[in-house]
Structure formats: structure tokens, C-alpha cells
Amino acid sequence: MHRRRCRSALVALGALASLLVPTVVAAPPAAAAPSGTKNVIANLFEWNWPSVASECTSTLGPKGYGYVQVSPPQEHVRGNQWWVAYQPVSYRIESRKGTRAQFQSMVNTCHAAGVKVIVDTVINHMSGQDAGGTGWAGSSYGxxxxxxxxQSQDFHYCGRNAGNEITNYNDRWEVQNCELVNLSDLKTESDYVRSRIAAYMNDLLSLGVDGFRLDASKHMPAADIAAIKGKLSRSAYIVQEVIYGAGEPIGPGEYTGNGDVHEFRYGKDLARMFNNERLAYLKNFGEAWGYLPNGSAAVFVDNHDTQRDVGGVLTYKNGRTYALANAxxxxxxYGSKTVQSSYTFSNRDAGPPSDANNKTSNTTCYSGWECEHRWQVIANMVGFHNATQGAGVSNWYDNGYQHIAFSRTGKGYLTINDEDSAVNGRSYYAGLPAGRYCDVVHGTFSNGSCSGPVITVDSAGWFAANIPAHDAVAIHVGAKLS
Known part of the structure; x- marks a missing residue:
């Protein structure tokens, strides 16, 4: 009987080298025009602004990322924990990640590299500090x-439970009028509150921001978000955090009229297939699984919340398996893609690498910062994604278990062998034009050559390859050798 194996959370570094080695390919800066097929988002979670700017130039632009998502930029409560950024005390663009001038410089630099900027935006609530205090930039608050x-009239006081807390997620009114973990809940049905929120978002738009991730969207009626969106000074990309809960009255589908919505089931189910079930089941992964419509779904393997709070979700700690899931x-x-880029943590509340004053340190990848977006297989598969945009799936193959393969018709081919042993001596029908292609899982294509293995597709569209255990091969028309 075929059975799944147990995996260690951490894989030996040597075994990961071929998948995880970062590479940066020099490329001329692209124009900050519409990103077109470059629409993968890199979520540089808790990076400071100078580091984001540098990364746009050195890595995100050259590797083909279309967007960078940055953490909340507004003034917040003091502390080192990651969640202090989600407790605003004012709408000043000054935080432990940098000043307003540094933020503006970051946006300009990213645009010059052809990368648009999405801001994680906290508009459902203010702080959760009962005693109040002084924020990062010196603002006093209660x-x-x-x-x-x-002031007090601008907040909800649900009065149902101790501390005004949400206790019943099967009660729509409570979820949208009581407090999420003691965070003072804004009265978003108020035109005054909507106008103040919109003023903050318009300030960000004036600095060149291209879009917003709306935190805690589930805790605001979709109509309130629509009203705030209607007050924006220009159009912007919107993606809303609405966590699916089975049987709950508030579902992600009711928010699609405002923009994209995070499909939280995606990462959980993908991890379940890799960890416990069969990759063969992924043949119809997406809408057929009851998910949001393809054109409205925003997906990820993990994000800053799920990597801390959702058991079984794949994270950087899963090494090779995490790389394959991102591939x-x-x-x-299916869906718009976000690649998570984390820092190393061993307890849930741990904040990013910082100085003695809790100011976020400059990012040094692989030294306190995980930088998953740079892992070779992930960064190079962004190029695969860009090259195969618009192509359907064809030539699906599976062995019934953990070995799968498929074409993006006429443009690319991926095969993943997540079995415990190699698959040797077989050929694959890619349906690609004859020629020599860079295996972008194990090598980087640059200036017409490949730093790793080369796959030869014959005149009938076939190629032969041996696939080691827990490994993959990927080729695409954008990495075809001359």
C-alpha cells in the first residue's frame, strides 16, 4: 500500500542547495508602466524602506516580480513584536521601518525598477492598548x-461580551461590530470615519502607491469598503483579507465586487496534498474545489499570519517541500500569486531583526532574514509564470500518487516528483517547440545560456529526464537556449 512518509521540519542545507541557491540576474530597469504579465507579488514582510528599495533594484525587477507588498507604514504602538505594525495610533507615514521621505524614495526606486508597490493597510481598527501611551513617532493616544x-464616538461598542470581544463567528453583526483581540473597532459606517480612512489612503496614493492589501476586511461590511474605495483619488489595485470559515455567514465571495480577495483555503489544501495526501489530486485545483472565481482569487502558500497560526501550512521551515509547493x-x-518573504522566528510574537530601540534593521538575507523570494526555484519560477501567462493546462500526467506533470500549452512544462525515490528512464511530452531549454529549477537562464542542466525537446515535443526524489524540472519558452 502506498503511504506518505514523515518529514522533518528542517531539511539538511546540502540537500537543498540545488533548489534554494539565490541568484540575481542583471537587467535594465523597466518602465513603471502597467506590469502586464509581471503580476507576481513579493511580500517583503516587515522589511524597512531602504532595504525594500534596494531589493526592487537588485532582485525583484530583474527576476520579473510585478509588485512588492510592504508592511503597514503608519505610526504604530511601541514594541518589538511583529503585530505592533497592526496597531495604528495615527496616519503619519513614520514607523520603525522608516520615515516618510524614505518611504517616498522606496516607491520611486521600485517604480524605476519596474516594480509596483502594494501597501498593507490597516483601516478596520486602531490600537489594542487599554492604557494608551505614545506612538512610535511621538503621537499620544488612548x-x-x-x-x-x-474620539470615542468614532468606535463600535458592541456591548455583548466582556471587553467587547468577538466570541461568535457565526454572528455576522458581532464579527463586524465587536473587537478583534481588543483592537478598537472603527465605525466604518460613519462618513466621517470613511473620509479619514480615505484621506490616509489618498496620502499613500499621492506618494505613488499602486495598491492596497486591506487588513481584516472580514470585520468590515463589504459595502463600507466600497464606500471608502469610492472616496479614493484614483484607481488602485485592491486585495482584501477575508479568511474563509466553514459555515460562517461572512464569506469571501461577498467582497469580490471591491477587488481581489485572499483565498485562504488554497495554502492549507496545497500543504495537505504535499504532506498527507496525493499531488495527483491537484489535477483540477482551483474553482472546482469550491474556491473563489479565478479572476478574483489571491493565493499564497503561506503568509505572515498562516505561517504562525495555521498548523500544517508549509513555510520556509519545510525547506525543499516549501520550494516545490511555490513552484x-x-x-x-489559478489566482494572483503572492510569494512570502519572511524573517526567522521561533516564537509567534517575535518581531523582525531590530536594533536596541526596536528600529527594524537593514535586511541581510540568510542572516536572520529568510528571503524565500530569492530562493532559486521560487525566483526562477516567477519567470516561468510570466512566460506562460494566458496558456491553458494540457498534457497532464500523474502516477496516481506523488509524481505529476503538466504543460502550460505551448509555453512551459513542469514535472514534480515528490515520491521517496527517483523516477528514472522516462520521457515527458511537453508539447513545446524543439530545442534546448534551461531547467529553471536547477539553473538560471541569462544571456542565452543556462547555469544548470539543459533539457532537449525533440521535434515531436518530447524530452527525457531523470527526476530525483522530492525534486522537479521546469522549462519554458522564455528560457530557450539559442
Missing amino acids: HYNYPGIY FMLAWP
């Missing part, structure tokens, strides 16, 4: 008092 911005996501035509 739990329901933010001088010059909000599948970037090759499979």
Missing part, C-alpha cells in the same frame, strides 16, 4: 482617543 483623528503555485493558472 484606546478610543486619537487626538486630531478619532506549483507559480506554474498553475
Whole structure:
């Protein structure tokens, strides 16, 4: 009987080398025009602004990422934990990640590299600090008092439970009018509150921001978000955080009229296939699984919340398996893709590498910062994604278990062998033009040559390859050798 194996959370570094070695390919800066097929998002979670700017130039632009998502930029409560950024005390663009001037410079630099900027935007609530205090930039605040911005009449007081907390997610009113973990809940049905939120977002738009990830969207009625969106000074990409809960009255589908919505089931189910079930089941992964429509779904293997709070989700700690899951996501035509880029943590609340004053340190990849977006297989599969945009899936193959393969018709081919042993001596029908292609899982294509193995597709569209255990091969028309 075929059975799944147990995996260690961490894989020996030597065994990962071929998949995880970062590479940066020099390329001329692209124009900050519409990104077209370059639409993969890199979520540089808790990176400071100078480091984001540098990464846009050195890696994100050259590797073909279309967007960078940055963490909340507004003034927040003091502390080192990651979640302090999600407790705003004012709408000043000054935080432990940098000043307003540094933020502006970052946006300009990323645009010059052809990378658009999405801001993680906290608009459902303010802080969760009962005693109040002084924020990062010196603003005083109370739990329901933010001088010059909000006072007590601008918040919800649900009065149902101790501390106004949400306790019943099967009650729509409670989820949208009570407090999420003591965070003072803004009265988003108020036109005054909507206008203040829109003013903050318009300030970000004036700095050149291209889009917003709306945090805690589930805790605001979709109509309130629509009203705030209607007050924006220009169009912007919108993606909303709405966590699916089985049987709950508030579902992600009701928010699609405002923009994209995170499909949280995607990462959980993908991990389940890799960890416990069969990759063969992924043949119809997407809408057929009851997910959001393809054109509205935003997907990821993990994000900053799920990597801490959702058991079984694949993260950087899963090494090779995590790399393969991201390769599948970037090759499979469902949803808009976000690649998570983390820092190393061993406890849930741990903040990013910082100085003694809790100011976020400059990023040094692989030294406290995981930088998954640079891992060779992930970064190179962004190019695969860009080269195969618009192509359907064909030539699906599976062995019934953990070995799968498929074409993006006429443009690319991926095969993943997640069995415990190699698959040797077989050929694959890629349906690609005859020629020599760089295997972008194990090598980087640059200036017409490949730093790794080369796959030869014959005149009938076939190629032969041996696939080691827990490994993959990927080829595409954008990495065809001359």
C-alpha cells in the first residue's frame, strides 16, 4: 500500500542547495508602466524602506516580480513584536521601518525598477492598548482617543461580551461590530470615519502607491469598503483579507465586487496534498474545489499570519517541500500569486531583526532574514509564470500518487516528483517547440545560456529526464537556449 512518509521540519542545507541557491540576474530597469504579465507579488514582510528599495533594484525587477507588498507604514504602538505594525495610533507615514521621505524614495526606486508597490493597510481598527501611551513617532493616544483623528464616538461598542470581544463567528453583526483581540473597532459606517480612512489612503496614493492589501476586511461590511474605495483619488489595485470559515455567514465571495480577495483555503489544501495526501489530486485545483472565481482569487502558500497560526501550512521551515509547493503555485493558472518573504522566528510574537530601540534593521538575507523570494526555484519560477501567462493546462500526467506533470500549452512544462525515490528512464511530452531549454529549477537562464542542466525537446515535443526524489524540472519558452 502506498503511504506518505514523515518529514522533518528542517531539511539538511546540502540537500537543498540545488533548489534554494539565490541568484540575481542583471537587467535594465523597466518602465513603471502597467506590469502586464509581471503580476507576481513579493511580500517583503516587515522589511524597512531602504532595504525594500534596494531589493526592487537588485532582485525583484530583474527576476520579473510585478509588485512588492510592504508592511503597514503608519505610526504604530511601541514594541518589538511583529503585530505592533497592526496597531495604528495615527496616519503619519513614520514607523520603525522608516520615515516618510524614505518611504517616498522606496516607491520611486521600485517604480524605476519596474516594480509596483502594494501597501498593507490597516483601516478596520486602531490600537489594542487599554492604557494608551505614545506612538512610535511621538503621537499620544488612548484606546478610543486619537487626538486630531478619532474620539470615542468614532468606535463600535458592541456591548455583548466582556471587553467587547468577538466570541461568535457565526454572528455576522458581532464579527463586524465587536473587537478583534481588543483592537478598537472603527465605525466604518460613519462618513466621517470613511473620509479619514480615505484621506490616509489618498496620502499613500499621492506618494505613488499602486495598491492596497486591506487588513481584516472580514470585520468590515463589504459595502463600507466600497464606500471608502469610492472616496479614493484614483484607481488602485485592491486585495482584501477575508479568511474563509466553514459555515460562517461572512464569506469571501461577498467582497469580490471591491477587488481581489485572499483565498485562504488554497495554502492549507496545497500543504495537505504535499504532506498527507496525493499531488495527483491537484489535477483540477482551483474553482472546482469550491474556491473563489479565478479572476478574483489571491493565493499564497503561506503568509505572515498562516505561517504562525495555521498548523500544517508549509513555510520556509519545510525547506525543499516549501520550494516545490511555490513552484506549483507559480506554474498553475489559478489566482494572483503572492510569494512570502519572511524573517526567522521561533516564537509567534517575535518581531523582525531590530536594533536596541526596536528600529527594524537593514535586511541581510540568510542572516536572520529568510528571503524565500530569492530562493532559486521560487525566483526562477516567477519567470516561468510570466512566460506562460494566458496558456491553458494540457498534457497532464500523474502516477496516481506523488509524481505529476503538466504543460502550460505551448509555453512551459513542469514535472514534480515528490515520491521517496527517483523516477528514472522516462520521457515527458511537453508539447513545446524543439530545442534546448534551461531547467529553471536547477539553473538560471541569462544571456542565452543556462547555469544548470539543459533539457532537449525533440521535434515531436518530447524530452527525457531523470527526476530525483522530492525534486522537479521546469522549462519554458522564455528560457530557450539559442
